[in-house]
Amino acid sequence: MKRFHVGQTIALVRPRSLDFLALAKPELTLMSVLTAVGGAFLGMTPGGSLLVLFWTFAGTLAVGAGAGALNMALEHAYDARMKRTQNRPVPAGRVSPFEATIFGLSLSVLGIGILVAMTTPLAGLLAAATLATYLFLYTPLKRLTPFATIIGAVPGALPPVIGWAAARGEIGLPGWALFAILFFWQMPHFLSLSWLYRRDYGNAGYRLLSVVDESGVIVRRQILIFSFTLIPATLLPAYTNTLGPIYFLGALLLSSAFMFTAFRCMRPLTNASARVLFLASLFYLPALICLMAIDKV
Numbered sequence: 571m572k573r574f575h576v577g578q579t580i581a582l583v584r585p586r587s588l589d590f591l592a593l594a595k596p597e598l599t600l601m602s603v604l605t606a607v608g609g610a611f612l613g614m615t616p617g618g619s620l621l622v623l624f625w626t627f628a629g630t631l632a633v634g635a636g637a638g639a640l641n642m643a644l645e646h647a648y649d650a651r652m653k654r655t656q657n658r659p660v661p662a663g664r665v666s667p668f669e670a671t672i673f674g675l676s677l678s679v680l681g682i683g684i685l686v687a688m689t690t691p692l693a694g695l696l697a698a699a700t701l702a703t704y705l706f707l708y709t710p711l712k713r714l715t716p717f718a719t720i721i722g723a724v725p726g727a728l729p730p731v732i733g734w735a736a737a738r739g740e741i742g743l744p745g746w747a748l749f750a751i752l753f754f755w756q757m758p759h760f761l762s763l764s765w766l767y768r769r770d771y772g773n774a775g776y777r778l779l780s781v782v783d784e785s786g787v788i789v790r791r792q793i794l795i796f797s798f799t800l801i802p803a804t805l806l807p808a809y810t811n812t813l814g815p816i817y818f819l820g821a822l823l824l825s826s827a828f829m830f831t832a833f834r835c836m837r838p839l840t841n842a843s844a845r846v847l848f849l850a851s852l853f854y855l856p857a858l859i860c861l862m863a864i865d866k867v
Contacts (some may be wrong), residue, residue, distance in 0.1 A: 589659035593670055594677075595638030599631065601855070602729045606630040608859040609733025609748050610689075612812060612866055618737065625688035626736045630729060632681030633697045637704055639674030643667045644709055652770040689736035696735055700728040716779040719760055727752035747806035751858070754803045757796035758832055759851035761789055765844040786839040793839075793847070797832035801825040804858065817865035821858060828854045 610626040642649065642660045650661035659665040678701055686694030708722035730748035735741055761780065764771060768780040783789050804825045808818040831850045835843035 586664075589664045590639075590673060592659050593639040593642055593665065593673060594635030595641075596635075599634035599638055602634045602726075603627060603630045604856065604859060605748075605752060606729040606733040606736075608862060609730030609745070610737045611733070612730075612744070612748070612807070612862060613734040613737030615737075622689055622737050625684060626693070626733050629681045629685035629689065629693070629697065629736075630732060632677045632684060633701060634681075634729075636674045636676070636678030636681060637701050639670050639677065640701075640705055641674075641709060643670035643674060644705065646670075648713075648774040648776070651774040652767070654767055654770050685732070685736060690739040692739060692741070693732050693736035696728055696732045700725040700732065712776045712778060715777055716782050718777070719757070719764070719779060722760075723753050723756040726756045744807065744810045744812040747803075747810050747812065750803040750806055751800070754796050754800040755851065755855055758793045758800075758828075758847060759855075761793050761796075762835075762844040762848040762851065765789055765839065766841055766848065790836045790839045793832055793836055797829045801829060807862070813862060813865045817861055820861045820865075824854065824857060824861065 607623055607627050607630075610623050614620075614622065642658055646658075646660035646667055649655035649658050655661065660667055660670050682694045682697050682701075685697050704722070704725040708718055708725060711718035711721055727749045730752055731741060731745045734745040734748060738745075764778050764780040765786065768778070771778050772781040779792070780786075780789055801822070804821040805818060807813040808815070808821070828850060832847055835847040835850075
């Protein structure tokens, strides 16, 4: 009797469209799109067209989905070594690396084109820079150095800047303030996640900090430092007069609560405490964006 691999069995009943949707890493892409649209909303001038929000959404969604597919094509051999990722479409054999590459390139070009043609050339340029640094700096450096996390925080922090540039055609201090918020937020967010999956990352050959620092001393220290510096970073939009006192007070309370959570979770650093902090980070960012939108309105 012919035996089927688990991936092959799933492929018999799973629509191919779901596999291509999975290539786009929707959970990560939608978070990036949310911050990009938030940046565009904050950057809108009185009387500005709401269409900029739609085109920012469409462009960053396509670029983000394309980046996810290209990342899976590049890392499928490493994904196959990790329990968390081994059933992704490419390592499971349901989509070929070539198909994922063509899919990713098509979406990326489409998204950059939308931003250039329908918003501003600067937004398209920033999207292209985000894609390039994510694929050609962060992705390979994960296997070489623990500093890859800090480098990877740069493309991760650019989506709200893309949105601001889409609305304004320039960046300025307000745009960089949004960059700073995402940059500092990403560190406790990803460090807590990587601690949860440190064995998986180690099996795949990644040199992430959570793999190299087996005791967790440096991981804990960095989480605390970045959680603390996130507070002044979140207040920058008020200092640049982008947002007002409602945001200032709300951001101060929200960021202080997040820092307090980080300090509680890091004593000691365990899988359970890292999971709590990771979930807190997922709540924190949308809450902060909602606070920005309330103040803007």
